[in-house]
Structures are given as structure tokens and as C-alpha cells.
Amino acid sequence: MVSGAVLVALGLYGVRLVWRGFSTANQPSYLETIVARTARNLSIPRTARMEANPWQATDEILKEARETYIDRCAVCHGPDGSGQTQVGNNLYPKVPDLRSPRTQRLTDGEIRYIIRNGVRLTGMPGWAKPHDEQCDDSWKLVLFIRSLGLPSKEQRREQVSTASSARYVGSQSCEKCHAQIYEHWRKTPMANVVRDPREHPDAIIPDLSTNTIAKFTKDDIALVYGSVWKQRYFTKRGDDYFPEPAQWDITGHVWRKYFVAKGTDWWEPLYPPDNMQRPTGPTCDGCHSVDYNIHTKQVAEWNVGCEKCHGPGSAHVEHPSRTNILNPARMDYVQASDTCIQCHSQGRPPVSPIEGKYYDWPVGYHVGLGLQDFWQLEEHTLGETTFTHFPDGTAHKNRMQGNDFVQSVMYRRGVTCFSCHDTHGTENYAQLRKPADQLCRDCHGPLSLNGPRTGTLEEHTHHKKDSAGSSCIACHMPKIATTIADVKVRSHTFAFITPAMTDKYKIPNPCTTCHTDKATAWATEELRRWPERSAWRVD
Numbered sequence: 001m002v003s004g005a006v007l008v009a010l011g012l013y014g015v016r017l018v019w020r021g022f023s024t025a026n027q028p029s030y031l032e033t034i035v036a037r038t039a040r041n042l043s044i045p046r047t048a049r050m051e052a053n054p055w056q057a058t059d060e061i062l063k064e065a066r067e068t069y070i071d072r073c074a075v076c077h078g079p080d081g082s083g084q085t086q087v088g089n090n091l092y093p094k095v096p097d098l099r100s101p102r103t104q105r106l107t108d109g110e111i112r113y114i115i116r117n118g119v120r121l122t123g124m125p126g127w128a129k130p131h132d133e134q135c136d137d138s139w140k141l142v143l144f145i146r147s148l149g150l151p152s153k154e155q156r157r158e159q160v161s162t163a164s165s166a167r168y169v170g171s172q173s174c175e176k177c178h179a180q181i182y183e184h185w186r187k188t189p190m191a192n193v194v195r196d197p198r199e200h201p202d203a204i205i206p207d208l209s210t211n212t213i214a215k216f217t218k219d220d221i222a223l224v225y226g227s228v229w230k231q232r233y234f235t236k237r238g239d240d241y242f243p244e245p246a247q248w249d250i251t252g253h254v255w256r257k258y259f260v261a262k263g264t265d266w267w268e269p270l271y272p273p274d275n276m277q278r279p280t281g282p283t284c285d286g287c288h289s290v291d292y293n294i295h296t297k298q299v300a301e302w303n304v305g306c307e308k309c310h311g312p313g314s315a316h317v318e319h320p321s322r323t324n325i326l327n328p329a330r331m332d333y334v335q336a337s338d339t340c341i342q343c344h345s346q347g348r349p350p351v352s353p354i355e356g357k358y359y360d361w362p363v364g365y366h367v368g369l370g371l372q373d374f375w376q377l378e379e380h381t382l383g384e385t386t387f388t389h390f391p392d393g394t395a396h397k398n399r400m401q402g403n404d405f406v407q408s409v410m411y412r413r414g415v416t417c418f419s420c421h422d423t424h425g426t427e428n429y430a431q432l433r434k435p436a437d438q439l440c441r442d443c444h445g446p447l448s449l450n451g452p453r454t455g456t457l458e459e460h461t462h463h464k465k466d467s468a469g470s471s472c473i474a475c476h477m478p479k480i481a482t483t484i485a486d487v488k489v490r491s492h493t494f495a496f497i498t499p500a501m502t503d504k505y506k507i508p509n510p511c512t513t514c515h516t517d518k519a520t521a522w523a524t525e526e527l528r529r530w531p532e533r534s535a536w537r538v539d
Helices: 002-020 030-042 059-072 108-117 136-147 153-165 179-185 280-285 306-310 314-318 333-341 401-405 436-443 457-461 472-476 499-505 510-514 520-528
Strands: 223-225 230-237 240-243 246-249 254-257 479-484 487-490
Touching: 059 136, 059 179, 108 136, 153 314, 240 280, 333 401, 436 472, 472 510, 499 510, 499 520, 510 520
Parallel strands: none
Antiparallel strands: 223 230, 230 240, 230 246, 246 254, 479 487
């Protein structure tokens, strides 16, 4: 009787399976999921299951493992381990969420065995190296996967409670446990945005005596802002800082006037046309410090310190735990990127003024909250050229990486700012995790799922390998956003701007920006000859 019922149930299940079809886009049934997971777990030898990880999760090892993960695993599992990728959603069975308790409950040995040997009848390959019994890479990957684990409800409550009760203690408090990260970070532009020339005699880059625009002396300078493209000088009056009317163009090695002119920033008409009546607290200091207090006009720390991205750290310093500090790497892609977008974007608070003042930064926001509740990105009307945008919505000026990025396919696919940048510091330009083109090719190698659709890079770019025209960022991240005078920074929409768009909308394109002796008509005709390019995409 029982066996007959089982046969009938299996028959009905088979009919249902055939009726549904065999599309890999379908979600596996509960029964299939249980059977597949049980079969996978039973196939792992007990000796492998009980193996102990010989490595500890240090900052350096997690950084190394992250690189391996992005190279091998992210195409299916996603940068955050969620599995919400084009490949992951179309495999059968589905790619598991590496952050989930179900995955995190596996032993280190079980996870390592799966990494090395793969899982039959799924898309999971085995990554074991021939004749390599130890394979440190797989053990280190296990540690990285552990770091992706989502906090439980109780841990989330503790994080929220800690964020509201903890105190800011300064970046130097982090050095004891995170010495290597701290040592890298303290050399970055983030850590040196604001400097006091009395504490740092080398902070002032130019010879002040060469300034013929508006004379001021070292004694007039309370704080120095900037060290990459431009440097500005702030004097202190009472509790406020005010910008001197001259700035140093670091690239051009020349003094330039500094005054926010009429018809530029949104807040300009709301302040008198006088630098000494435009305090930096409302216009600048919230982004160049940790916890700027709009009432006391005091900061917890000048510069973009550890707690700008991780929240107040007193509880974590006293009792280090994952549950009493915030980490953007364990947040969803929106909150994660908001950590950077809070300052790397043009916008305004949704309600202005705030206590009678107009702020050009998201007052009240801190990491872990929803930035959209505190900050509204600068609006744009398609077809209009404004102080901030080209007609298609691409950034016209600096500090708009966030405005660009949220429009991109990369953002919609869950890529975050720190998928490419490491704000803790690297040896690469712009704190990139790797040299730019190498970083791009990790996900966009020839014939990859993410393109390009050609067998070689040369076929895609129609330029010689390693030439300027064969650089990914030359075409997909052109320098078209103004930071000062004729100094430009790179676009972050990653879209290719065609010569036809230059003709229609006056947006600089990478072809004639490089081939300065050629016209847009020439560039358009050249693109039309590229066989893998759709004519509809050229115009």
C-alpha cells in the first residue's frame, strides 16, 4: 500500500516536471532542493568534512582571498555572494547564497571540499590544482566566504543599538588591531584631505609668495584642503572656516581665483557673494570630516577616517566583534555604495534650509542608514546642458562619480564602488585594487559573458595591444568631468560616447579627444567599418 502510494506520488511528480518543462530559469522544487543538497553533503568524505583550516582570517589574507573570489567566483555568485547574477539566476539548480545560514553552517572542510572538487550535475566546477593536496587558495577562500555571512536578526539589532549608542574614537584607535590597513590608509588622499599647516609644515604645496590673485600668508591659513588636483586654503573666524579667494591648480602649477560664481552650485544664490560670508561648515566640512556637528561646529576627526565608513567605534574597540561595527562589504549593494555616494555626488538635502542654513552634504546621514532619506541627487532634464550634467545625463563636473554610477549597468548588476576601489589604500592610481585595464578584464575579458563579443581585445578596440586606444578606460571612462580649469576626471557611467553624440549634444567623445586632428564625421565612418558594431549603436 505504502509503496504504491510512493509510486503514484513519484509518477505525479514526474508528470508535473514534464508539464513544467526543463528550463534552467525555473526554480527547483522543494523536494529537488532537499535531495540535491543531501546528496552533495553525503558525497563529502568524513575526513574532508572534519579538516581544520590552517589559516586565520587576517586582513591581508582576506584581501588576497577577495581577489581570488572576484577572479573565479563572482561571475556566478556575485561580488556580495548573493548569487544574484545573470549566470547564477539561469543555472539549475540555482547558485546558492553564500551569505545564508545554510551555507555558513557547513564546516570549513565541507566548503573547501566543494571548492576543490565542484558539485556534479550543477554548474559548480572543481578548482583543485593538479598534484596539490594542500591548496592554500581554497582554504583562504573559505575564510572569505565566512566573512560574507549575513548577521542574524539579533546581530542586526545589536548593530543598530551599537550605532546609536557608541562614541566616535578616531582612526588611530583602529591601528592596534588593523595595523596594516591603517598604515596603508594613512597615506591615501582620503586620510589627507584636510591638514593643519601648523601640524604638517609640508601641507602647503605652492610658494605663497607667487600668489598674485589675493595675497594671504601661512599665518592666515587654518586648514589646507586637497592634494591631488587642487589645493584650497581656509582661514578661521570665530567657530567657522572660510575659503581664501585663491586656489592652487596642482596639475597646471598655477594660481587660480576661487569663488563659487553665479549660476553654478544650487546653493550659490542663497549665500552673499563674498567668500568671507560663506562658511565651509554648511558647504564642505560634512564630507571632509567624521561626524561634523552642525550645532557645535566641531568634528570627531578631520579627513575621511575609519568611522566615516564603519560608524562609531567605541564598542568595537572595547570588545571587537562583527556585531558592534558596521561594514559596507556586508551590506546590500545600494547601502554599500551609498557609503561612497554620500560625498562623491552632487545633490542637496531633501529639505532645505536646515535650521536656517543651506547644506551641501547629507546632514544626519551615517553609514547603515538609507542615503535617500538624507540626500537627493542633483536633478537633470534630458537634452539640457547644465553646470552639473551634459545633455545625456553624464557628469559635467567633478564630485559626481555617484551621479554617474547609479545610471550604469554595473550598478544595476550589484557592482559596488569598492568592487574596483580599495579606500584602505593601494599602490594604484585612485586606490584601484589593480591597474585599471587589468581590473576591467577580470570581468570583461574577450568572449566573456559580460563582453566584449570578440576573440581578442584587439578585435574589440581596433587598436594595437597595450596602445592608448586599446585601454578600456580610454573609451568607457573618458576624462570629461571638470575638476578645475581644463583638468578633467573620468566619467563613471561606463557607456561609450559616440562621435554622433558629440555632434548632437556637444558631449566630448573618446575618438576625437584622442585623434585631435580628425573630425567627428571621420570617426563615425571608422566605427561603421567595425564589423562587430551595430550601425544603430554608432548613431
